[in-house]
Amino acid sequence: KAGVTQTPRYLIKTRGQQVTLSCSPISGHRSVSWYQQTPGQGLQFLFEYFSETQRNKGNFPGRFSGRQFSNSRSEMNVSTLELGDSALYLCASSVQWGTEAFFGQGTRLTVV
Amino acid sequence: KNEVEQSPQNLTAQEGEFITINCSYSVGISALHWLQQHPGGGIVSLFMLSSGKKKHGRLIATINIQEKHSSLHITASHPRDSAVYICAVSRDSGGGADGLTFGKGTHLIIQP
Numbered sequence: 433k434a435g436v437t438q439t440p441r442y443l444i445k446t447r448g449q450q451v452t453l454s455c456s457p458i459s460g461h462r463s464v465s466w467y468q469q470t471p472g473q474g475l476q477f478l479f480e481y482f483s484e485t486q487r488n489k490g491n492f493p494g495r496f497s498g499r500q501f502s503n504s505r506s507e508m509n510v511s512t513l514e515l516g517d518s519a520l521y522l523c524a525s526s527v528q529w530g531t532e533a534f535f536g537q538g539t540r541l542t543v544v
Numbered sequence: 545k546n547e548v549e550q551s552p553q554n555l556t557a558q559e560g561e562f563i564t565i566n567c568s569y570s571v572g573i574s575a576l577h578w579l580q581q582h583p584g585g586g587i588v589s590l591f592m593l594s595s596g597k598k599k600h601g602r603l604i605a606t607i608n609i610q611e612k613h614s615s616l617h618i619t620a621s622h623p624r625d626s627a628v629y630i631c632a633v634s635r636d637s638g639g640g641a642d643g644l645t646f647g648k649g650t651h652l653i654i655q656p
Binding site for chain 2: 465467469474475476478479480488490520522524530531532536537538
């Protein structure tokens with residue numbers, strides 16, 4: 433079956449703009465988590481959604497937000513982009529919270 | 545001090561060698577994950593374990609809950625095993641972010 437799909441794969445944005453990233457989980461998976469990976473900080477948890485509800489949020493400013501739709505697809509949004517937001521954004525899906533996570537290929541965001 | 549510590553940070557070995565990567569954690573967990581990341585970003589889940597030992601092909605993962613320590617072993621290593629190996633934990637619910645908390649990763653290079 434198809435894996436986790438993230439779109440777009442690459443994105444270049446200008447400071448101050450906003451961006452929306454998309455994640456389509458594996459069919460049947462209801463939990464979607466988002467992570468940011470940078471060379472300096474490594475992988476960090478952004479937020480987790482289950483059945484359209486945000487279960488948890490990591491330690492990121494309010495410029496980072498997300499949502500999950502009834503078909504379990506998820507989007508994350510970053511407003512007022514800063515240079516430091518340049519990173520690889522990964523989403524992972526699982527059947528439910530606490531079960532094995534399957535990762536997408538990520539979206540590489542560059543803010544210039 | 546990071547909640548998840550990995551060692552070594554970098555490891556170069558010859559093809560055929562037995563490889564061990566260690567992970568120690570300082571928080572209560574519900575599960576520990578071993579992940580593999582190749583250049584380009586995609587992450588593959590290798591193991592999710594909460595006790596004992598799991599084996600998949602040439603890979604073996606063990607966990608000692610009392611000592612809060614896990615090891616990932618690669619037998620008969622091959623150049624295609626070259627990747628970053630990341631230890632991550634699912635924290636016990638009861639406070640804080642319940643998404644994965646990651647180690648900094650171990651950069652493994654297997655030379656032919």
